Amino acid sequence: MATLCQQLSSPLQLIALASAGLILLPLGYVTSQALLADPAVWSRLWATRIPELLSNTIWLAGTVAALTLVLGVSTAWIVTRVDFPGRRLWEGALVLPLAMPTYVLAYVYSYLLGFGGPAEQLWQAVAGPQARIFSPHSYLGATLVMTLDTFPFVYLLSRSALLSMNVSFEEVSRASGVSRMKTLWLVTLPLMRPSIAAGLALVILYVVSDFGAVSLLRYQTLTYAVFQQMTGRSDNTAASILSLLLVGLALLFLITERWFRHRSRFYQTTGRYRPPQRHRYGWPGAALVTGYLALIVGAAFALPASLLITWSLSPEAQATIDSRFYGFLWNSGFLAACAATGGVLIGLPLAYLANRRPTWLNLGCLQAAYAGYVLPGPVAALAVLVLCVNLTPFIYGSVLVLIVAYVIHFLPAGLQSLEPALQQITPNLEEVARTLGLTVRQTWQRVTLPLVRNGFVVAWVLMFLQTMKELPATLLLRPVGFDTLAIRVWMEASEEYYQLAAPSALLIVLLSLPTLVLLVSKDWRAA
Numbered sequence: 001m002a003t004l005c006q007q008l009s010s011p012l013q014l015i016a017l018a019s020a021g022l023i024l025l026p027l028g029y030v031t032s033q034a035l036l037a038d039p040a041v042w043s044r045l046w047a048t049r050i051p052e053l054l055s056n057t058i059w060l061a062g063t064v065a066a067l068t069l070v071l072g073v074s075t076a077w078i079v080t081r082v083d084f085p086g087r088r089l090w091e092g093a094l095v096l097p098l099a100m101p102t103y104v105l106a107y108v109y110s111y112l113l114g115f116g117g118p119a120e121q122l123w124q125a126v127a128g129p130q131a132r133i134f135s136p137h138s139y140l141g142a143t144l145v146m147t148l149d150t151f152p153f154v155y156l157l158s159r160s161a162l163l164s165m166n167v168s169f170e171e172v173s174r175a176s177g178v179s180r181m182k183t184l185w186l187v188t189l190p191l192m193r194p195s196i197a198a199g200l201a202l203v204i205l206y207v208v209s210d211f212g213a214v215s216l217l218r219y220q221t222l223t224y225a226v227f228q229q230m231t232g233r234s235d236n237t238a239a240s241i242l243s244l245l246l247v248g249l250a251l252l253f254l255i256t257e258r259w260f261r262h263r264s265r266f267y268q269t270t271g272r273y274r275p276p277q278r279h280r281y282g283w284p285g286a287a288l289v290t291g292y293l294a295l296i297v298g299a300a301f302a303l304p305a306s307l308l309i310t311w312s313l314s315p316e317a318q319a320t321i322d323s324r325f326y327g328f329l330w331n332s333g334f335l336a337a338c339a340a341t342g343g344v345l346i347g348l349p350l351a352y353l354a355n356r357r358p359t360w361l362n363l364g365c366l367q368a369a370y371a372g373y374v375l376p377g378p379v380a381a382l383a384v385l386v387l388c389v390n391l392t393p394f395i396y397g398s399v400l401v402l403i404v405a406y407v408i409h410f411l412p413a414g415l416q417s418l419e420p421a422l423q424q425i426t427p428n429l430e431e432v433a434r435t436l437g438l439t440v441r442q443t444w445q446r447v448t449l450p451l452v453r454n455g456f457v458v459a460w461v462l463m464f465l466q467t468m469k470e471l472p473a474t475l476l477l478r479p480v481g482f483d484t485l486a487i488r489v490w491m492e493a494s495e496e497y498y499q500l501a502a503p504s505a506l507l508i509v510l511l512s513l514p515t516l517v518l519l520v521s522k523d524w525r526a527a
Helices: 002-035 039-048 048-083 089-095 102-113 118-127 140-163 168-173 179-211 212-216 222-231 237-264 281-313 315-320 323-356 360-374 377-391 401-425 427-435 441-469 472-477 485-493 498-520 522-527
Strands: none
Touching: 002 237, 002 323, 002 360, 002 377, 002 401, 002 472, 039 048, 039 222, 048 140, 048 179, 048 281, 048 498, 048 522, 089 281, 102 140, 102 212, 102 281, 102 485, 102 498, 118 222, 118 522, 140 179, 140 212, 140 281, 179 222, 179 237, 212 222, 212 485, 222 237, 222 360, 222 377, 222 472, 237 377, 281 315, 281 498, 315 498, 323 360, 323 441, 323 485, 323 498, 360 401, 360 441, 377 401, 377 472, 401 441, 401 472, 441 485, 441 498, 485 498
16 A cells, blocks of 8 residues: 555645645735735724624624524424424425525515515504514524524534434433433533534534625625625725635634534443434424424525525516526536536545545645635635736636636535545555556556545535535626626626526525435435
8 A cells, every 4th residue: 555655646746735735825815915914904994894894793603603503403302302293304304494595595585574575564464554574684684594594504413413322311310300401401412512513613604704695685794895895996905804804703713613522522431322212292292393393494495495486487587598597507507517526636636645645744735625614705716816817817807717716615515525435445455456466547447436436426516516506706706798597696686686586596496405415315424
């Protein structure tokens, strides 16, 4: 195996170093531009924009995290510890909101909660003709949309923790005379803390970096402000300063989550596993539980999806399904396929070297590839745009710039599948192939690649579907007249042409469903 790695290390290491450098370049540029900015620009931003933007971003992330904690843990506990009719159906339905991009959910609720919308008409029928509800273009509107879209992160990890938990801890507590509620509070939830912390970290990072929902709801956050500085004022220096604050905020949340998870590490005390005993409720309890789940799934997926279907079948929407619409679909698919293929090709040497030859350099290159986690779409687009103008102006305005931004932003999602796929293959198989006379290239073609094929397919599909939904980088970097499905949804929804945006939005949702199949299937867990 050492011989194989030595023969491969030279070209692969060059590729890995070049890939890591390319990925770190945008982050380094944003940092340098912000730190070298004129102090007067810092003073102006601190005196005007930064306090409000930081406050709005932190309050939104904190409130959404608290609400998703309640929704995610409660729904996970219900589907794992309660036996009621349709439990398996609801277990899968609670994941469906992940197929609904935030900007699609935002534009649906802009219609539902807007002035004179269905929700306000219903409320006026109850409370009087002068009654008003809260505006969707507000802190409450952004909180509602982000909570409905992100609670499945906490639900999935909490459900996994409850299913794998040793129920003996809870049984000992109950046998000692502790009530069921106190057992939940003192035993079950503390054992779930690492999973809950990981889920909340995903939620917070998602909220902090989101652009689609906050832009359509006109709620001022750091991500939205970066986009406004670049497009409205063309002030890249101010955008870099705000980007640095955004990256710092994301890193702070990541470090806090890692520290909290390390402090909350628990181990099973026995190798035996028994599935948890589910409580069987009577019909009133079963009806209450089913109503609670139906309310959540209905608000987060069923109601928006039904509206999209209804709008898509309208004559106005049908008139938009023409050659231009299929052009948007082709553009989205082409960009997503190129970005996914590029991500797999770049991620392969990074994951392989870190797994087969875990030196500090190879591991450092792999960790550098995860910088995309803390680079929200507008930040990555800003860095790639300015670097392209200064270093490679001949590709400025082409789709290649956009594909580079996609790869930098979504490569971590692909590595999450590439790494486990390589780790599951014992190096002995490659050593045996080499001792039987196969060359390095033949070993890769006939042994390594066939064994890791499923993991690579999962990585490609994940990056493909995430790129299909991407909005801010596409808005900033796309060539003139090169629109995608996400761009059309954002442009039509910004002008409140809800029916015209529906076909594109519905198609994005339908294309996102295969990701969920991978997420909840056994093949995904194996990969």
